[in-house]
Amino acid sequence: MDYRFCGASGLQLPLISLGMWHNFGDNDSYSVMKDIVWTAFDKGVTHFDLANNYGPLPGSAETNFGRILSEGLNTHRDEIIVSSKAGHLMWDGPYGDGGSRKYLMASINQSLKRTGLEYFDIFYSHRYCPDTPLEETVQALIDIVKQGKALYIGLSKYPVDKAEEACRMMREQHVRCLIYQDRYNMLSRKPEEAHIDFLERERLGFIAFSPLAQGLLTNRYLNGIPQDSRAIKSGVFLHREDITPELIQKLTELNGLAAERGQSLAQMSLSWLLAKKTVTSVIAGASSAAQMDDSLKAIDNISFSDEELKRIDSILAD
Numbered sequence: 001m002d003y004r005f006c007g008a009s010g011l012q013l014p015l016i017s018l019g020m021w022h023n024f025g026d027n028d029s030y031s032v033m034k035d036i037v038w039t040a041f042d043k044g045v046t047h048f049d050l051a052n053n054y055g056p057l058p059g060s061a062e063t064n065f066g067r068i069l070s071e072g073l074n075t076h077r078d079e080i081i082v083s084s085k086a087g088h089l090m091w092d093g094p095y096g097d098g099g100s101r102k103y104l105m106a107s108i109n110q111s112l113k114r115t116g117l118e119y120f121d122i123f124y125s126h127r128y129c130p131d132t133p134l135e136e137t138v139q140a141l142i143d144i145v146k147q148g149k150a151l152y153i154g155l156s157k158y159p160v161d162k163a164e165e166a167c168r169m170m171r172e173q174h175v176r177c178l179i180y181q182d183r184y185n186m187l188s189r190k191p192e193e194a195h196i197d198f199l200e201r202e203r204l205g206f207i208a209f210s211p212l213a214q215g216l217l218t219n220r221y222l223n224g225i226p227q228d229s230r231a232i233k234s235g236v237f238l239h240r241e242d243i244t245p246e247l248i249q250k251l252t253e254l255n256g257l258a259a260e261r262g263q264s265l266a267q268m269s270l271s272w273l274l275a276k277k278t279v280t281s282v283i284a285g286a287s288s289a290a291q292m293d294d295s296l297k298a299i300d301n302i303s304f305s306d307e308e309l310k311r312i313d314s315i316l317a318d
């Protein structure tokens with residue numbers, strides 16, 4: 001595994017991190033998730049990405065990861081980076097969602113309890129909350145760091161102007177924002193238009209979530225929709241009706257190019273992101289250790305010729 005410095009910080013992240021949004025909940029096999037984590041860690045994946053609401057049930061991914069830690073991974077605590085987040089709906093009533101100090105403080109305490117950790121390495125505001133003064137959210141994040149409950153602060157999915165304002169507020173209190181997290185993959189390219197200047201100006205790390213477009217940018221859907229795929233099992237964020245013949249045609253062409261490069265489509269999709277110098281790490285999900293293993297081979301070839309990049313753009317053009 002190779003590691004990259006996260007923006008202007010001294011913290012390095014592995015090129016590929018493991019995300020636990022799906023496949024780590026109460027309905028998933030504990031032995032499979034444990035296998036995924038150890039397969040990743042054994043190959044140098046030192047960064048594990050959680051959030052308070054990952055499950056289902058919300059919170060269960062943290063509980064399951066806590067169990068994996070307690071069954072051995074914790075002996076490597078100083079070799080790993082664990083992140084969590086709060087910002088989306090987590091519990092009923094006015095204090096279980098958004099960006100208030102009340103929610104963030106309560107949530108990190110709950111997340112620490114579920115995982116059994118003494119601190120998170122990175123704690124994110126999971127989304128910008130338009131109903132909370134930004135100062136309040138930022139102050140809560142700063143205080144979380146000052147209380148030793150997290151080492152670094154991250155922001156996720158913030159509009160660029162709000163992220164920039166938040167970074168300025170942190171700087172004024174001599175705390176730097178470490179990292180910005182957003183969706184980025186070959187099918188979803190908003191960060192290219194909106195974020196690059198901001199990231200360079202603030203010297204932030206950038207970590208791409210859903211780098212495989214939830215499984216679309218893999219071989220999963222090339223020959224129909226498998227019963228054990230996310231589109232069938234969950235279907236909340238990835239809808240079967242979005243998997244159109246036009247999309248499959250493009251994915252098939254991308255798969256052909258990946259094969260020419262000696263890669264699986266998943267590997268090429270991750271490599272395509274890692275070829276960009278703004279990307280510190282990608283947070284890949286996996287529903288099996290075999291998938292994790294396959295994805296990790298992406299790092300063997302992260303360079304693209306101009307012609308390959310042009311072909312990708314033209315396949316995805318409209």
Ligand SMILES: NC(=O)c1ccc[n+]([C@@H]2O[C@H](COP(=O)([O-])OP(=O)(O)OC[C@H]3O[C@@H](n4cnc5c(N)ncnc54)[C@H](OP(=O)(O)O)[C@@H]3O)[C@@H](O)[C@H]2O)c1
Nearest residue numbers: 019020021209210211212213214215218229230266285287
């Ligand atoms: N900040 C945020 O708001 C936010 C939002 C979303 C995600 N995230 C983070 O990003 C992480 C990753 O997101 P994601 O789960 O959507 O990631 P993804 O990497 O885009 O998709 C993962 C899915 O792709 C399929 N897959 C993975 N590797 C494969 C391989 N080698 N071959 C074939 N199929 C493969 C699996 O689908 P099947 O399950 O169908 O097998 C897997 O569940 C999350 O766990 C979370 O940590 C953050």
